[in-house]
Amino acid sequence: MRIYRENGQPVVYSDVLLARLFDKAFFLQIGWDKTRERAERLFEGKLVPSSPGQIWEIADTIRQLRRVTPLLALDLPGWRNPRENPRREWLEALRRLDAELAWKVRQFIQEGGVAEYLPSD
Amino acid sequence: MGAFEYQRIASKLLRETSRNILVIAPTGAGKTRVGMEALALAGRGCYVAPTRALCYEKFKELRAKFPRKAVVLGNKDYSLGERDFAHSDLRVLTPFRLNHLLSSVRNFSRLSPVVVVDEIHSLDPDVEIILTKLMLLHPDVRIVGLSATIHEDDEPKLANWLNALVVKGEERPVPLVERVVRFDPDLDEAGREITNVAVLEGGREVDSWVVDGEVVIGRCDHLWEVCSRIWESGDTSPILIWTPYRLRANKIARAIAEILRNRGKAPDPALQAVADSLPSGEHTPTLKSALPYGVGVHHGGLTQRERELVYELARAGRLAVIVTCLTLAQGVNLPARHVVFDTVHEYEDGSSHKRLIDISLFRQIEGRAGRPQFDNIGYCWIPAFTEVDLAEIEEILLKHKASPLVSRIYNEFFLASQVPGLVLLGFDNPERLAGFIRATLWGQALQDIQPLVDQMARIVSYLLECRAAEIRDERLVLTWKGRVMARLGLHPAEYEAIERLASSGCLDYEKWVRSLARVRIDNDPSSVFQEGDVDSIVEYGLAVHSAPLSTYKARELADYVQRMLDLSEALLAIAGYDQAYRARWRMDVSAKFTYGKLVLMERLAPALGRDQIKRLVRNLGQALTKPPEDLSHDELVEIARLLYAHRRSFRLDKQSHAVADALGISPEQLVELVQEAQKKASLPMEVSYDDAA
Numbered sequence: 001m002r003i004y005r006e007n008g009q010p011v012v013y014s015d016v017l018l019a020r021l022f023d024k025a026f027f028l029q030i031g032w033d034k035t036r037e038r039a040e041r042l043f044e045g046k047l048v049p050s051s052p053g054q055i056w057e058i059a060d061t062i063r064q065l066r067r068v069t070p071l072l073a074l075d076l077p078g079w080r081n082p083r084e085n086p087r088r089e090w091l092e093a094l095r096r097l098d099a100e101l102a103w104k105v106r107q108f109i110q111e112g113g114v115a116e117y118l119p120s121d
Numbered sequence: 122m123g124a125f126e127y128q129r130i131a132s133k134l135l136r137e138t139s140r141n142i143l144v145i146a147p148t149g150a151g152k153t154r155v156g157m158e159a160l161a162l163a164g165r166g167c168y169v170a171p172t173r174a175l176c177y178e179k180f181k182e183l184r185a186k187f188p189r190k191a192v193v194l195g196n197k198d199y200s201l202g203e204r205d206f207a208h209s210d211l212r213v214l215t216p217f218r219l220n221h222l223l224s225s226v227r228n229f230s231r232l233s234p235v236v237v238v239d240e241i242h243s244l245d246p247d248v249e250i251i252l253t254k255l256m257l258l259h260p261d262v263r264i265v266g267l268s269a270t271i272h273e274d275d276e277p278k279l280a281n282w283l284n285a286l287v288v289k290g291e292e293r294p295v296p297l298v299e300r301v302v303r304f305d306p307d308l309d310e311a312g313r314e315i316t317n318v319a320v321l322e323g324g325r326e327v328d329s330w331v332v333d334g335e336v337v338i339g340r341c342d343h344l345w346e347v348c349s350r351i352w353e354s355g356d357t358s359p360i361l362i363w364t365p366y367r368l369r370a371n372k373i374a375r376a377i378a379e380i381l382r383n384r385g386k387a388p389d390p391a392l393q394a395v396a397d398s399l400p401s402g403e404h405t406p407t408l409k410s411a412l413p414y415g416v417g418v419h420h421g422g423l424t425q426r427e428r429e430l431v432y433e434l435a436r437a438g439r440l441a442v443i444v445t446c447l448t449l450a451q452g453v454n455l456p457a458r459h460v461v462f463d464t465v466h467e468y469e470d471g472s473s474h475k476r477l478i479d480i481s482l483f484r485q486i487e488g489r490a491g492r493p494q495f496d497n498i499g500y501c502w503i504p505a506f507t508e509v510d511l512a513e514i515e516e517i518l519l520k521h522k523a524s525p526l527v528s529r530i531y532n533e534f535f536l537a538s539q540v541p542g543l544v545l546l547g548f549d550n551p552e553r554l555a556g557f558i559r560a561t562l563w564g565q566a567l568q569d570i571q572p573l574v575d576q577m578a579r580i581v582s583y584l585l586e587c588r589a590a591e592i593r594d595e596r597l598v599l600t601w602k603g604r605v606m607a608r609l610g611l612h613p614a615e616y617e618a619i620e621r622l623a624s625s626g627c628l629d630y631e632k633w634v635r636s637l638a639r640v641r642i643d644n645d646p647s648s649v650f651q652e653g654d655v656d657s658i659v660e661y662g663l664a665v666h667s668a669p670l671s672t673y674k675a676r677e678l679a680d681y682v683q684r685m686l687d688l689s690e691a692l693l694a695i696a697g698y699d700q701a702y703r704a705r706w707r708m709d710v711s712a713k714f715t716y717g718k719l720v721l722m723e724r725l726a727p728a729l730g731r732d733q734i735k736r737l738v739r740n741l742g743q744a745l746t747k748p749p750e751d752l753s754h755d756e757l758v759e760i761a762r763l764l765y766a767h768r769r770s771f772r773l774d775k776q777s778h779a780v781a782d783a784l785g786i787s788p789e790q791l792v793e794l795v796q797e798a799q800k801k802a803s804l805p806m807e808v809s810y811d812d813a814a
Binding site for chain 1: 305306307308312335338466469474475476477479480506507508509510511512513516517521524525527
């Protein structure tokens with residue numbers, strides 16, 4: 001993989017996904033299209049707990065992402081301190097993301113989302 | 122009678138009042154005994170159970186408990202007419218059967234002063250119609266509803282609707298402990314992959330351990346972790362693993378057996394012998410490889426013999442692990458102290474997305490753990506692979522007792538098939554029909570009745586248009602056609618499709634099957650069948666369960682077409698079609714649907730009776746899909762066993778010559794196969810040769 005800068009932002013090859021999680025940027029190479037597409041939506045904040053189907057998608061995406069080891073991690077802001085194969089901090093970041101999303105799931109369910117799990121007339 | 126307080130209260134109410142009773146008690150708390158006592162006190166009655174399997178189990182129980190009573194069974198396998206109903210004391214019925222009998226049996230309340238409805242929460246549309254008919258037309262019939270999983274808000278709703286006294290048993294006689302197993306991948310200090318496993322009970326961690334490497338769901342590692350943890354604690358009670366899909370069930374059984382083998386477990390000689398005796402079928406390789414290690418699998422894709430075998434072994438406590446889908450998940454009593462979920466998510470209908478399983482289904486499945494006959498405690502193990510999973514499990518599955526009751530009668534296809542029967546019972550104008558529907562549980566919740574009256578008017582216009590009814594003195598009167606529809610429970614479109622095919626003298630198997638399937642697909646928007654499902658049932662008929670990658674929907678559609686063929690047969694007889702046509706139709710269309718276009722059965726069928734054909738189709742598994750020349754020796758022995766091993770004697774007569782011919786073997790070879798099958802079945806049998814043949 002080659003990363004170069006354009007107007008201060010990193011530009012990466014199209015098969016590499018950039019995930020900004022908390023104060024870090026992770027460069028991921030995901031072989032499976034479906035996971036890649038879901039991961040993109042998750043990192044862009046488009047995959048949110050708003051239905052049982054989406055909640056399953058979120059959980060499944062996190063499960064799949066845990067099997068991936070990023071190529072590179074950088075600290076944000078400033079894109080500093082490149083680290084190769086940062087598996088431990090990737091798992092830690094995913095754990096944090098998982099906990100945040102779980103909190104949102106509980107909130108969604110408690111604020112009326114429970115109805116989505118029940119059959120309706 | 123019973124040992125539990127709620128049973129004593131129910132018993133008192135049954136003896137001292139004539140009120141309807143709704144019994145709500147947890148799984149395994151003995152609700153059936155209340156139903157049995159209601160029937161015993163009345164001396165006559167009906168027991169309604171939602172599935173064929175449960176009907177059969179209850180039929181056996183009733184026969185054992187009331188040896189002097191005439192007990193009869195009416196479901197998809199066993200027909201039960203008005204005369205059988207009138208000449209019996211106790212009837213075990215599916216809702217569909219009872220619904221139609223209610224329109225035709227005279228003196229119903231005298232013949233059946235009690236109707237027990239098991240699993241009333243499932244609220245089958247037929248159950249809702251039956252209960253409404255009973256309350257409006259036979260208010261003296263006592264209704265006893267039994268359920269374990271009713272949503273709290275629905276208890277008063279259902280009790281009010283039934284005007285019933287509620288008897289509740291709050292305590293499960295055997296405590297059930299729910300444990301969530303949290304799997305969290307991590308790295309150890311040296312950077313090696315590990316998985317932290319934590320067991321949570323009520324949100325509190327009660328156990329934890331570390332697994333080297335990754336826990337891969339596809340490899341069933343999570344299930345192995347739970348099972349081995351249970352065994353390490355010295356608990357060797359049977360474990361029931363639930364998974365939503367058959368192929369996955371097979372995979373789990375094979376994976377666990379293989380791990381046991383790799384860890385040095387020796388095969389059990391007795392179980393090995395059982396496995397060796399199994400003929401080959403689609404799922405038999407799984408059983409052959411797993412059974413010797415005490416691992417069984419039980420689902421609807423197995424042959425009847427395999428299912429019974431696994432059930433008996435499980436019941437006798439011979440299996441350490443039983444992997445099942447839905448077949449053992451509802452209403453059965455097995456000595457399983459532990460129920461382990463492979464997953465709590467399944468695919469939504471027609472979608473590539475999954476979602477959490479239904480709450481009531483979850484409660485039914487976990488309720489299999491710790492049955493009073495076998496255990497004093499039960500454990501339910503639920504895997505969570507992320508915090509998101511855990512949030513859903515805790516907030517939905519563990520917090521709610523049941524899904525709310527949902528009426529399913531609001532379906533125009535279903536209602537239109539009910540209306541002729543209702544007209545026959547005196548609901549003979551749109552207002553009266555709407556009044557009937559208004560009296561259903563669904564109708565009671567309606568704020569505005571006008572849309573319902575409009576809907577009834579639409580159905581009535583349809584019946585008038587297709588000449589199933591006419592108006593006389595402002596009353597709806599059924600024509601001959603309408604009376605037949607009422608008697609058979611047919612939708613006008615179903616009637617017309619059958620009439621169109623029969624009146625053209627059609628004997629084309631494929632045309633009949635496709636036309637009948639299309640009636641459902643075209644007229645019931647709630648059905649979500651695919652074209653591929655129609656192709657599958659044309660190809661395989663009722664044997665669609667043996668088809669590679671057969672879908673649940675295809676099996677459902679096959680059941681529907683089978684029901685339509687049964688009704689077609691009745692309609693052809695009522696309508697007076699000539700005997701020669703009916704005989705050919707039975708052979709070329711109806712009987713053929715049992716096996717579709719399967720070459721083996723096409724060749725064998727002319728030599729066999731209907732029961733023999735059905736026995737082969739139910740039991741032969743994947744061998745059904747092979748031409749005779751590709752059958753293995755074991756498969757030929759199994760055919761011989763299914764056809765002849767239950768008999769006391771075997772005669773090489775004209776019929777067996779024809780069977781040998783169809784199988785491409787000599788009559789002498791058939792005799793050898795029968796003898797081998799007999800030896801396996803360990804039954805004495807006399808074999809003789811019929812010279813005349």
